[in-house]
Each structure stands twice: as C-alpha cells, then as structure tokens.
Amino acid sequence: MFLRPSDYEFVIEPNPSASFDLIVGATAGSSNKQKQLVYDFFAQQTGRTLDWGILTGVRPVKLLAEMLQTRTLDEANALLREEYRVSKEKTELLSEVYRTQLSVNFDEAPPAVGLYIGIPFCPSRCLYCSFPSNVISREGSEKYLEALHKEIDAVAGRIETLGWYAESIYIGGGTPTSLNVSQLQELLRRISQRFITDRTREFTVECGRPDTIDKDKLNIIAQWGAERISINPQTMVDRTLEYIGRSHNAQQIRDAFSLAKTCGIPMINADLIAGLPGEDPKDFKFSLDQVLLLKPANITVHTLAVKKASRLIEEDQDYAYRTGAATAEMLADAGATLRREGYRPYYLYRQKHMAGNLENVGYALPGTESLYNIRIMAEDQSIIALGAGGISKIYYPEENRLERIPNVTNYEIYIERIEEMIQRKETGIQ
Numbered sequence: 001m002f003l004r005p006s007d008y009e010f011v012i013e014p015n016p017s018a019s020f021d022l023i024v025g026a027t028a029g030s031s032n033k034q035k036q037l038v039y040d041f042f043a044q045q046t047g048r049t050l051d052w053g054i055l056t057g058v059r060p061v062k063l064l065a066e067m068l069q070t071r072t073l074d075e076a077n078a079l080l081r082e083e084y085r086v087s088k089e090k091t092e093l094l095s096e097v098y099r100t101q102l103s104v105n106f107d108e109a110p111p112a113v114g115l116y117i118g119i120p121f122c123p124s125r126c127l128y129c130s131f132p133s134n135v136i137s138r139e140g141s142e143k144y145l146e147a148l149h150k151e152i153d154a155v156a157g158r159i160e161t162l163g164w165y166a167e168s169i170y171i172g173g174g175t176p177t178s179l180n181v182s183q184l185q186e187l188l189r190r191i192s193q194r195f196i197t198d199r200t201r202e203f204t205v206e207c208g209r210p211d212t213i214d215k216d217k218l219n220i221i222a223q224w225g226a227e228r229i230s231i232n233p234q235t236m237v238d239r240t241l242e243y244i245g246r247s248h249n250a251q252q253i254r255d256a257f258s259l260a261k262t263c264g265i266p267m268i269n270a271d272l273i274a275g276l277p278g279e280d281p282k283d284f285k286f287s288l289d290q291v292l293l294l295k296p297a298n299i300t301v302h303t304l305a306v307k308k309a310s311r312l313i314e315e316d317q318d319y320a321y322r323t324g325a326a327t328a329e330m331l332a333d334a335g336a337t338l339r340r341e342g343y344r345p346y347y348l349y350r351q352k353h354m355a356g357n358l359e360n361v362g363y364a365l366p367g368t369e370s371l372y373n374i375r376i377m378a379e380d381q382s383i384i385a386l387g388a389g390g391i392s393k394i395y396y397p398e399e400n401r402l403e404r405i406p407n408v409t410n411y412e413i414y415i416e417r418i419e420e421m422i423q424r425k426e427t428g429i430q
C-alpha cells in the first residue's frame with residue numbers, strides 16, 4: 001500500500017510543535033515510508049525538524065556500524081539523512097563516536113565477557129528516577145547481598161567452566177556505595193577473588209551520589225583493584241539538587257572528587273543531566289564548567305528522560321516535550337566545550353521520552369574510554385548481569401545473535417527466587 005499525506009486526516013492542536021516529538025515517537029512500529037510521511041507532514045506544518053528525524057532506536061552507532069559493512073561512510077551518512085531524516089550535526093556526531101571507538105582495542109568475545117553487578121539501593125529516590133531502586137535498609141541489603149553472593153559464585157563457576165573471563169566488571173545500581181563499609185568490603189573481595197584475572201582490563205564501581213562516599217569506602221574500592229568510579233553530580237546548582245531530591249550539595253561533589261584522588265583512584269566519570277526542571281542553558285553551562293574544574297577522565301552528558309516510573313511525570317506529563325529546544329542548546333554547547341577541553345565523544349545512546357528526542361553522550365579524554373560502556377551499546381559481547389533487574393545478553397558471534405536471560409526486578413522476589421535465577425544462568429550461559 002502506498003500512503004500519501006492525503007490518506008490521513010491530521011488534527012493539528014493550537015500549538016502543534018509541542019507534540020511533534022511525541023507524534024514521531026508514536027510511529028515507531030510503522031514502516032520507514034509511513035514514518036517519513038508523518039514526519040514530513042508535521043515538519044511542513046510546524047516549520048520544525050527533529051535532530052534524529054524518524055530514528056527511534058537506542059543504539060544509532062550500532063546502526064551506523066552495520067551500514068558500514070556494505071557502504072562507505074559518505075553513503076551511510078547520506079542514507080541516515082535521506083531515509084531517516086537525521087540532521088547533519090547528528091550524523092557527524094555518530095561518525096565521530098564511531099571513529100573514537102575504532103581507536104579502542106577490544107578482546108575477542110568470547111572468551112572475553114562483560115559483567116554487570118547491580119545494587120538496587122539508594123539513600124533516597126530522585127525526582128526523575130525510573131530505575132527499580134529502593135531506599136536502603138540494613139535488613140534488606142543484608143539479605144540481598146546473601147543472595148547476590150550465591151549468584152556471583154555460581155556465575156564465576158560457569159564462566160570458568162566455559163574458559164571465559166571478565167574483560168570488564170561494572171558494579172552499578174542504584175548506588176553501590178549506599179552499602180556500608182563491611183558490606184562493600186565483602187562484596188568487592190568476593191568479586192575480585194572470583195572474577196578478576198590477569199586478563200581483566202577494567203573494573204568500575206559506580207559511586208553515584210557523593211553523600212554515600214567516604215574515605216573508608218574509597219580505600220576499599222582502590223584496595224580491590226577498581227580503577228574507575230563514577231561520581232555523578234547531575235547538576236552543580238544547589239537549588240536544583242534540592243528540588244530533584246538529591247540529599248547533597250555541590251560542595252560535597254567537589255569534596256568527593258578530591259577524596260577519590262587522595263585515595264588513588266585514577267579515573268572518575270561525572271554524569272550531568274541536561275534539561276533538569278528549572279534549569280536553563282546558563283545553569284547547565286555553570287555545572288559543566290564547575291565539573292571541568294574537577295578534571296574527570298570521563299563526562300557523560302545525559303538528556304533528561306521522563307519515564308512512566310518517575311515522580312516527575314506525575315507532576316508534569318509533557319515536561320520532556322516542552323524543553324526540547326533549551327536542552328538541544330545545552331547539548332550543543334557542552335559538546336563544543338568538551339571538545340575544546342580535549343574530550344572526545346566515545347559512546348552514545350538514546351532512550352524514549354527524552355527531552356527534544358535527543359541523546360546521551362559519553363565523552364572521554366583519549367585513552368580513558370570505558371570498554372564496558374562501548375560494548376554494552378555495540379552488543380558484540382556477552383554481558384552477564386547479576387542481581388535484581390539484571391538482564392544478561394549472551395552473544396553468539398557466528399550467528400550475530402543475542403539470547404536474553406532476565407533476573408526478576410523486585411529485589412525481595414530476587415532473594416526468594418535466587419535458586420531459580422541461578423538455574424537460568426546455569427542453562428542459559430553457553
């Protein structure tokens with residue numbers, strides 16, 4: 001069937017540009033031709049275009065890499081522009097990320113795998129949070145770790161049997177450092193002893209919120225061999241930090257950075273979010289400038305995504321769709337500043353419901369790119385995920401195919417059903 005704009009009756013609201021992103025997002029299940037028709041119609045009606053056109057997938061760099069198997073870079077970029085209506089700026093960004101990734105060496109997979117270990121606890125819940133994170137309790141975290149340790153032992157045995165090894169290990173969450181000192185010590189001791197070999201190239205602990213970090217915890221992290229951590233300001237504007245429910249201020253972020261350096265942790269990533277409530281491009285620039293003074297190895301610039309599970313969407317359903325233009329300005333300025341400061345964009349992903357339908361970009365000083373972040377987006381390696389909510393993806397290179405092994409998301413159900421989670425891995429990891 002050939003569809004023309006005249007085959008549809010569009011209802012244009014008084015301010016059609018407000019919902020343009022939403023409408024294009026809603027065409028995700030349609031053919032490219034149908035999406036183009038809808039997109040072109042609204043672009044004409046509203047006088048607006050979208051940076052990513054009709055492209056809705058999470059991994060545009062992977063799409064570019066696939067295109068490059070049969071095309072030149074110029075041909076791939078032309079296809080992205082013509083078929084997907086992607087802007088010139090974004091095709092250039094994709095090419096830049098792709099080129100940075102070409103400069104990174106990866107181990108053959110298998111036997112190299114990535115490991116993700118999830119700690120689903122935080123000291124409090126942020127306004128925009130859509131992760132299945134829980135406010136930490138002593139009893140809940142103790143029981144959770146007991147189950148997680150069992151899963152760690154079982155997975156370590158399984159990958160050893162297969163002759164595989166952990167190329168990268170990433171402890172994320174939640175906020176792993178919301179565990180207390182003895183819990184963190186025991187967890188890192190077990191991970192280090194069960195998974196780290198002389199072939200392991202990367203060990204990251206996401207610290208996230210500075211109010212969970214102290215000297216003892218950072219010393220434990222360094223002692224067990226993690227050379228990368230993440231301290232995530234999100235913003236350096238105190239009034240926003242308070243509004244979004246982070247129980248810390250900007251000075252605590254600065255203190256956490258200096259403590260981590262004192263403890264000998266060489267690589268720190270800092271996450272920022274563009275498009276936070278009440279912030280304009282000047283606020284975002286202030287935050288970026290402040291973070292640059294801390295000299296992190298990596299800076300990840302996120303676009304605020306307002307998802308169903310967040311408190312923010314209850315307060316303002318259309319938030320992400322109204323803030324697109326300002327957020328686009330923040331991202332463009334940040335990209336220019338970071339390049340001037342010597343950072344290169346090295347991984348990129350997109351999510352649904354992002355302000356302006358934009359993207360998240362990880363920037364790194366050359367040589368500090370995270371293998372884990374690149375490979376989880378490239379889907380060219382098995383990533384085994386342990387803990388509540390972890391979804392393992394086992395990669396079969398001959399067929400270029402992934403097989404998913406999910407753990408349950410609720411941490412209390414994970415504890416109850418830990419033997420079943422282990423059994424799924426025993427049969428699924430092969």
Ligand code: SF4
Binds near residue numbers: 122126130208
């Ligand atoms: S720190 Fe991250 S995981 Fe924890 S509540 Fe905030 S957004 Fe959610």
